[in-house]
Amino acid sequence: MTKFQLTILGCNSATFAYNRHHTAQLLNIHDRQYLIDCGEGTQIQLQKYKVKIKRLNHIFISHLHGDHYLGLIGLLFSMHLSHRTEPMYIYAPNGLDEILTTHLRHANTQLNFPIHFRATNPEKSEILLDEDEVLVRSFPLDHRIPCCGFVFEENHTQRRLQIDLLPPAVQPYHLVALKNGEDVEIGGRIFRSEAVTLPPKPNKKYAYCSDTRYNEAILPYIAGANLLYHEATFGSSDEERAAQTFHSTAQQAAIIALKANVNQLVIGHYSSRYEDVTPLLAEAQSVFADTIAAEEGKVIEIQNCEAMSN
């Protein structure tokens, strides 16, 4: 089975508290690493959880509140000092490029590796990356400053060959055609793609909703995800405060999960007013049973529905 695995590196909002770091997650899809948000201390967390940063080439930053990106400069400098030369792709709101450039100018430093910066669009969904059967899209969230969520989705389009149903005379170009759903003729006999191949592998989908107010406009983007991360900064008793600060409650996160028909929900971005997040988890589970609470070091295997029911 191909890997599709999420590691929680940080799950607190605003301040470091109760040993909970700021937001950062590492997604591993088919052994490719994607860093999602990079709060302060992320490089320490990456080291702690034995992530090889050499293989990290794409960093996605949801928005420019410090608890989501203040670890970035430290991480990039560590990469520089360890003689990285491979390009780094950073997807973030406009302004982060300016912050990085200003910092590097005042540090009188030129990194050993190029940074390719792609500004995210806080107004509409866009494809950010399409590589090796992985598609990453951004979509607008409802926060106090421009903020995007991200959807990471496998993009298997090729049918799977059943090689034992084909004759020995089969050629590589036949296989390509069959995988693309085309019928072929081998030795005067027609082989229908549908008869000798299986449908493409089911695509797994992870949706990441960092800081946002409750907003059903995000539902079309996250619908049917195998795993949804949705912030749950507050409990229901602080619903008003959540709305004022453009955040969500645990119950609201669960309502979004329910309406988006996802398989599993993980909540996080806890306010420092909660040392124990069990009540937030219970609140979410009362609406959406398959909810888990983000905890640092927790590794979540993202599975498709067939595998989950096994």
Ligand SMILES: [Zn+2]
């Ligand atoms: Zn935040």
Ligand SMILES: [Zn+2]
């Ligand atoms: Zn924020």
